[in-house]
Amino acid sequence: MTKNKQTVEVVTVSQERRRRWSATEKAALVRETYEAGMSVSLVARKHDVSASQLFNWRKLEREGALTAVQAGESVVPASELAAARAEIAQLQRMLGKKTLEAEILKKAVDIARSKKWIARAPLLPTDDQ
Incomplete structure:
Protein backbone atom coordinates (compact mmCIF):
# COMPACT_ATOMS: atom_id res chain seq x y z
CA MET A 1 0.00 0.00 0.00
CA THR A 2 1.57 3.28 -1.08
CA LYS A 3 0.42 6.69 -0.01
CA ASN A 4 0.61 9.50 -2.49
CA LYS A 5 1.16 12.88 -0.93
CA GLN A 6 0.52 15.93 -2.99
CA THR A 7 1.43 19.44 -2.03
CA VAL A 8 -1.04 22.14 -2.98
CA GLU A 9 0.02 25.76 -3.08
CA VAL A 10 -2.63 28.46 -2.88
CA VAL A 11 -1.74 31.76 -4.46
CA THR A 12 -3.93 34.74 -3.78
CA VAL A 13 -3.67 37.90 -5.76
CA SER A 14 -6.10 40.04 -3.81
CA GLN A 15 -4.86 43.09 -2.04
CA GLU A 16 -6.06 43.63 1.46
CA ARG A 17 -7.46 47.11 1.64
CA ARG A 18 -9.99 48.98 3.64
CA ARG A 19 -12.83 50.26 1.54
CA ARG A 20 -14.95 53.23 2.38
CA TRP A 21 -18.63 52.98 1.60
CA SER A 22 -20.73 56.12 1.43
CA ALA A 23 -24.04 56.22 3.28
CA THR A 24 -25.83 56.11 -0.09
CA GLU A 25 -23.96 52.97 -1.14
CA LYS A 26 -24.63 51.30 2.20
CA ALA A 27 -28.34 52.11 1.95
CA ALA A 28 -28.47 50.74 -1.61
CA LEU A 29 -26.83 47.46 -0.54
CA VAL A 30 -29.20 47.16 2.43
CA ARG A 31 -32.22 47.78 0.17
CA GLU A 32 -30.94 45.12 -2.19
CA THR A 33 -30.91 42.55 0.65
CA TYR A 34 -34.67 43.09 1.12
CA GLU A 35 -35.53 42.50 -2.56
CA ALA A 36 -37.40 39.36 -3.53
CA GLY A 37 -35.12 36.44 -4.24
CA MET A 38 -32.10 38.11 -2.66
CA SER A 39 -30.37 37.22 0.58
CA VAL A 40 -27.71 38.90 2.64
CA SER A 41 -25.17 36.25 1.67
CA LEU A 42 -25.92 36.60 -2.04
CA VAL A 43 -25.64 40.40 -1.96
CA ALA A 44 -22.44 40.15 0.09
CA ARG A 45 -20.82 37.81 -2.44
CA LYS A 46 -22.04 39.90 -5.35
CA HIS A 47 -20.48 43.10 -3.98
CA ASP A 48 -17.51 41.50 -2.22
CA VAL A 49 -18.63 42.58 1.26
CA SER A 50 -18.72 40.37 4.33
CA ALA A 51 -22.18 39.18 5.30
CA SER A 52 -21.63 40.28 8.89
CA GLN A 53 -20.94 43.82 7.66
CA LEU A 54 -24.22 43.82 5.74
CA PHE A 55 -26.11 42.55 8.79
CA ASN A 56 -24.53 45.39 10.79
CA TRP A 57 -25.59 47.95 8.18
CA ARG A 58 -29.13 46.52 8.22
CA LYS A 59 -29.21 46.95 12.01
CA LEU A 60 -27.97 50.53 11.73
CA GLU A 61 -30.56 51.23 9.06
CA ARG A 62 -33.36 49.92 11.31
CA GLU A 63 -32.12 52.22 14.09
CA GLY A 64 -32.02 55.18 11.70
CA ALA A 65 -28.25 55.60 11.95
CA LEU A 66 -27.64 55.34 8.20
CA THR A 67 -30.16 58.11 7.57
CA ALA A 68 -28.53 60.33 10.20
CA VAL A 69 -25.10 59.78 8.69
CA GLN A 70 -26.45 60.46 5.23
CA ALA A 71 -28.05 63.70 6.42
CA GLY A 72 -24.80 64.82 8.06
CA GLU A 73 -26.27 64.61 11.57
CA SER A 74 -24.52 63.09 14.51
CA VAL A 75 -25.66 59.72 15.79
CA VAL A 76 -26.61 59.72 19.46
Missing part, protein backbone atom coordinates in the same frame (compact mmCIF):
# COMPACT_ATOMS: atom_id res chain seq x y z
CA PRO A 77 -26.29 56.54 21.51
CA ALA A 78 -29.59 55.04 22.59
CA SER A 79 -28.68 55.43 26.28
CA GLU A 80 -28.17 59.18 25.87
CA LEU A 81 -31.43 59.48 23.97
CA ALA A 82 -33.31 57.61 26.71
CA ALA A 83 -31.75 59.82 29.39
CA ALA A 84 -32.70 62.98 27.48
CA ARG A 85 -36.28 61.78 27.02
CA ALA A 86 -36.54 60.97 30.75
CA GLU A 87 -35.26 64.46 31.61
CA ILE A 88 -37.75 66.05 29.20
CA ALA A 89 -40.62 64.09 30.78
CA GLN A 90 -39.50 65.18 34.27
CA LEU A 91 -39.28 68.84 33.20
CA GLN A 92 -42.74 68.64 31.61
CA ARG A 93 -44.17 67.25 34.87
CA MET A 94 -42.51 70.06 36.84
CA LEU A 95 -43.84 72.68 34.41
CA GLY A 96 -47.34 71.22 34.74
CA LYS A 97 -47.15 71.43 38.55
CA LYS A 98 -45.93 75.04 38.46
CA THR A 99 -48.66 76.00 36.00
CA LEU A 100 -51.28 74.43 38.27
CA GLU A 101 -49.84 76.24 41.31
CA ALA A 102 -49.98 79.57 39.45
CA GLU A 103 -53.63 79.01 38.47
CA ILE A 104 -54.57 78.09 42.05
CA LEU A 105 -52.84 81.20 43.43
CA LYS A 106 -54.52 83.41 40.82
CA LYS A 107 -57.94 82.04 41.83
CA ALA A 108 -57.10 82.55 45.52
CA VAL A 109 -56.21 86.20 44.85
CA ASP A 110 -59.47 86.71 42.90
CA ILE A 111 -61.50 85.17 45.75
CA ALA A 112 -59.69 87.29 48.35
CA ARG A 113 -60.36 90.45 46.33
CA SER A 114 -64.03 89.61 45.93
CA LYS A 115 -64.39 89.13 49.70
CA LYS A 116 -62.32 92.27 50.29
CA TRP A 117 -59.67 90.33 52.21
CA ILE A 118 -57.14 92.10 50.10
CA ALA A 119 -57.69 95.82 50.11
CA ARG A 120 -55.77 97.67 47.44
CA ALA A 121 -52.46 95.97 47.90
CA PRO A 122 -49.97 97.89 45.75
CA LEU A 123 -47.88 94.81 44.95
CA LEU A 124 -50.68 92.77 43.42
CA PRO A 125 -51.66 93.36 39.79
CA THR A 126 -55.20 94.37 39.09
CA ASP A 127 -57.39 93.20 36.24
CA ASP A 128 -57.30 96.72 34.73
CA GLN A 129 -53.57 96.60 34.04
Whole structure:
Protein backbone atom coordinates (compact mmCIF):
# COMPACT_ATOMS: atom_id res chain seq x y z
CA MET A 1 0.00 0.00 0.00
CA THR A 2 1.57 3.28 -1.08
CA LYS A 3 0.42 6.69 -0.01
CA ASN A 4 0.61 9.50 -2.49
CA LYS A 5 1.16 12.88 -0.93
CA GLN A 6 0.52 15.93 -2.99
CA THR A 7 1.43 19.44 -2.03
CA VAL A 8 -1.04 22.14 -2.98
CA GLU A 9 0.02 25.76 -3.08
CA VAL A 10 -2.63 28.46 -2.88
CA VAL A 11 -1.74 31.76 -4.46
CA THR A 12 -3.93 34.74 -3.78
CA VAL A 13 -3.67 37.90 -5.76
CA SER A 14 -6.10 40.04 -3.81
CA GLN A 15 -4.86 43.09 -2.04
CA GLU A 16 -6.06 43.63 1.46
CA ARG A 17 -7.46 47.11 1.64
CA ARG A 18 -9.99 48.98 3.64
CA ARG A 19 -12.83 50.26 1.54
CA ARG A 20 -14.95 53.23 2.38
CA TRP A 21 -18.63 52.98 1.60
CA SER A 22 -20.73 56.12 1.43
CA ALA A 23 -24.04 56.22 3.28
CA THR A 24 -25.83 56.11 -0.09
CA GLU A 25 -23.96 52.97 -1.14
CA LYS A 26 -24.63 51.30 2.20
CA ALA A 27 -28.34 52.11 1.95
CA ALA A 28 -28.47 50.74 -1.61
CA LEU A 29 -26.83 47.46 -0.54
CA VAL A 30 -29.20 47.16 2.43
CA ARG A 31 -32.22 47.78 0.17
CA GLU A 32 -30.94 45.12 -2.19
CA THR A 33 -30.91 42.55 0.65
CA TYR A 34 -34.67 43.09 1.12
CA GLU A 35 -35.53 42.50 -2.56
CA ALA A 36 -37.40 39.36 -3.53
CA GLY A 37 -35.12 36.44 -4.24
CA MET A 38 -32.10 38.11 -2.66
CA SER A 39 -30.37 37.22 0.58
CA VAL A 40 -27.71 38.90 2.64
CA SER A 41 -25.17 36.25 1.67
CA LEU A 42 -25.92 36.60 -2.04
CA VAL A 43 -25.64 40.40 -1.96
CA ALA A 44 -22.44 40.15 0.09
CA ARG A 45 -20.82 37.81 -2.44
CA LYS A 46 -22.04 39.90 -5.35
CA HIS A 47 -20.48 43.10 -3.98
CA ASP A 48 -17.51 41.50 -2.22
CA VAL A 49 -18.63 42.58 1.26
CA SER A 50 -18.72 40.37 4.33
CA ALA A 51 -22.18 39.18 5.30
CA SER A 52 -21.63 40.28 8.89
CA GLN A 53 -20.94 43.82 7.66
CA LEU A 54 -24.22 43.82 5.74
CA PHE A 55 -26.11 42.55 8.79
CA ASN A 56 -24.53 45.39 10.79
CA TRP A 57 -25.59 47.95 8.18
CA ARG A 58 -29.13 46.52 8.22
CA LYS A 59 -29.21 46.95 12.01
CA LEU A 60 -27.97 50.53 11.73
CA GLU A 61 -30.56 51.23 9.06
CA ARG A 62 -33.36 49.92 11.31
CA GLU A 63 -32.12 52.22 14.09
CA GLY A 64 -32.02 55.18 11.70
CA ALA A 65 -28.25 55.60 11.95
CA LEU A 66 -27.64 55.34 8.20
CA THR A 67 -30.16 58.11 7.57
CA ALA A 68 -28.53 60.33 10.20
CA VAL A 69 -25.10 59.78 8.69
CA GLN A 70 -26.45 60.46 5.23
CA ALA A 71 -28.05 63.70 6.42
CA GLY A 72 -24.80 64.82 8.06
CA GLU A 73 -26.27 64.61 11.57
CA SER A 74 -24.52 63.09 14.51
CA VAL A 75 -25.66 59.72 15.79
CA VAL A 76 -26.61 59.72 19.46
CA PRO A 77 -26.29 56.54 21.51
CA ALA A 78 -29.59 55.04 22.59
CA SER A 79 -28.68 55.43 26.28
CA GLU A 80 -28.17 59.18 25.87
CA LEU A 81 -31.43 59.48 23.97
CA ALA A 82 -33.31 57.61 26.71
CA ALA A 83 -31.75 59.82 29.39
CA ALA A 84 -32.70 62.98 27.48
CA ARG A 85 -36.28 61.78 27.02
CA ALA A 86 -36.54 60.97 30.75
CA GLU A 87 -35.26 64.46 31.61
CA ILE A 88 -37.75 66.05 29.20
CA ALA A 89 -40.62 64.09 30.78
CA GLN A 90 -39.50 65.18 34.27
CA LEU A 91 -39.28 68.84 33.20
CA GLN A 92 -42.74 68.64 31.61
CA ARG A 93 -44.17 67.25 34.87
CA MET A 94 -42.51 70.06 36.84
CA LEU A 95 -43.84 72.68 34.41
CA GLY A 96 -47.34 71.22 34.74
CA LYS A 97 -47.15 71.43 38.55
CA LYS A 98 -45.93 75.04 38.46
CA THR A 99 -48.66 76.00 36.00
CA LEU A 100 -51.28 74.43 38.27
CA GLU A 101 -49.84 76.24 41.31
CA ALA A 102 -49.98 79.57 39.45
CA GLU A 103 -53.63 79.01 38.47
CA ILE A 104 -54.57 78.09 42.05
CA LEU A 105 -52.84 81.20 43.43
CA LYS A 106 -54.52 83.41 40.82
CA LYS A 107 -57.94 82.04 41.83
CA ALA A 108 -57.10 82.55 45.52
CA VAL A 109 -56.21 86.20 44.85
CA ASP A 110 -59.47 86.71 42.90
CA ILE A 111 -61.50 85.17 45.75
CA ALA A 112 -59.69 87.29 48.35
CA ARG A 113 -60.36 90.45 46.33
CA SER A 114 -64.03 89.61 45.93
CA LYS A 115 -64.39 89.13 49.70
CA LYS A 116 -62.32 92.27 50.29
CA TRP A 117 -59.67 90.33 52.21
CA ILE A 118 -57.14 92.10 50.10
CA ALA A 119 -57.69 95.82 50.11
CA ARG A 120 -55.77 97.67 47.44
CA ALA A 121 -52.46 95.97 47.90
CA PRO A 122 -49.97 97.89 45.75
CA LEU A 123 -47.88 94.81 44.95
CA LEU A 124 -50.68 92.77 43.42
CA PRO A 125 -51.66 93.36 39.79
CA THR A 126 -55.20 94.37 39.09
CA ASP A 127 -57.39 93.20 36.24
CA ASP A 128 -57.30 96.72 34.73
CA GLN A 129 -53.57 96.60 34.04
